[in-house]
Amino acid sequence: MIQLPKSKLPNVGTTIFSQMTQLANEHQAINLSQGFPDFPADAQLIALADEYMKKGFNQYAPLGGMLPLKERIAEKIENSHQAIYHPETEITITAGGTQAIFTTIATLVKEGDEVIIFEPAYDCYEPTVELFGGKVKRFKMKAPNYEIDWNIVKNLVTEKTKLIILNNPNNPSGKILREEDMQELIKIVKGTSIFILSDEVYENIVFDEKKHLSICKYPELKERSFLIASFGKLFHITGWKIGYCAAPKALTEEFRKVHQFNVFCVNTPLQLALADYMKDDSNYLYLSNFFQEKRDFLREGLRQTSFELLDCEGTYFQALKYDKISDKNDFDFAQELTIQHKVATIPFSSFYQDKMNENVIRLCFAKKTETLEKAIENLAKL
Template sequence: MTSMNKVFADLPVTIFEAMSQAARDNNAINLGQGFPDDPGPEDIRRAAADAVLNGYNQYPSMMGLPELRQAIAAHYARWHQLDLDPMSEVMVTSGGTEALTSAILAVVEPGDEVICFQPVYDSYLPIIRQAGGIPKLVRLEPPHWRLSEEMLRSAFTPKTKAVLFNNPLNPAAVVYPREDLELLARFCHEFDAVAICDEVWEHVVFDGREHIPLITIPGMRDRTIKVGSAGKIFSLTGWKIGFVCAAPPLLRVAAKVHQFLTFTTAPNLQVAVAYGLGKSDDYFLSMRAELARSRDRLTAGLERLGF
């Protein structure tokens, strides 16, 4: 088996398919894949339907529809005071995983070390290995799952090319405070490393916590690739609309990778996501409150069962 075949042979895709099938067969709640119970916001779905019937259905721009790129930039300006040029610092991809793939393949070369914090999303290691990189796993410790000076000092080396950072952290549900982000930023500077930030859960924050994108930490603007996902934001997981935000030198290289992965994404879905990102703050705050109620209900049920 060639090394590239070995990379793909190690992909754990069948685990999730098997769990989903078992859940269907046994009429059980599926905790293996994130299938929302709700079909998604009706007005956003109607916007997609209208766009497919009355809009443009040919190849859209490889970088994404200008209206969606503008909406992404405006959304992050509103929520995080992040100033992005939509034409040179924002790219649309076919989902968050493709966004991560474009970012990793753009930055990592054979022999480069990439720091990953455990627990890790299942696609990280295969993509890093596909790029020829060497994953360097750092174990986060419960119950707080926080970063520390000692932890980072033991992980970063002169071979460190990138750090793959998931915030909020799935599945540990940590929303990292500013002091952890500043600590990680300091190490990225010291070792001249790029931060690839998986922030697809950025709107799923509870109890007054605030998501702070690493790209907004002083000194990280030009060495961070921020990844977002409309599928996670709007609970429309099948749409597979991802975002890549980065300074022009990083985005240009990621775009070259994206060109030969998926090239572009369904234009009607891009139109609908642009509409959705422009919804009022009340929509996003209400969504968080509803998810928090579901979390509290699940927590209470598990406690009654003795967990």
């Protein structure tokens, strides 16, 4: 019998998202766990994809991506954040945001390098750092405010610190970084060789007239940063798995060295469809209002329950504290909700390395109104 190789990720199993979706399917529960819409993408975008396939654009795209799409991205960034990226040399189309994150970490992190992350954290950061021999150092943001104490973060920095990973707006907490956060970050990295990975896939989903502050708005940060974004969140097409990385030319050159052996290139006709679709910025500028209506609908419906509604400033996730309802840990409570009350959620402990339990769960409200209505009805019975 062949001897299996020693696992490079011995502590990693099936993701919580897959687990809860499977449980939802087994028990015919409403799936508010995984972050994907249950409503269709715009028919115009689908038609554009079909058009480019029929026109014969079905072969490999260039390594960095199709130029028309990169030009639209550069325009979007300049209009939104007043920052300039050269389409040809500073923007790379990726197979989703997660691939861009993986490739950035692969580009930078070597054995013994330290990487600072902020928990609760998206689940791909830490395993990828470990794959390349890096060491993760964590700052825990805690309920109910999930704020950052930059004095503590400063003490995490050593001569081995290679990378700081930000997620803004943050999944799962829904919090956004403020001007004072960005200024504190500038102080920390000034005069160092620390790089920044800024995961901004929810940048266009920010509520209550708040502003998303992109890493690229700040020249002191832009010069050392990899800006990651995703069309899945922008256009309700998570299954297309198309995103991008924007970074200064020298960083992009190194990024593409890894990218070419990771996926090489991304779906050609879909890139061209997206390029055409983005010519009209109203196709994404409506998102904050669109999802705020869904957020407000869910929050209003849940006010009749004993859940504590935590702040949701961005993303399409609502965090709920349930300690007035149950004393079970969040994983057991999420299972109970799925099996007995037919609503699948994600336990917040999954976003902490030590599985810290704060009696908080996450709901996705990127759903049809009737889906949210049924979920509210079920949760109101608790």
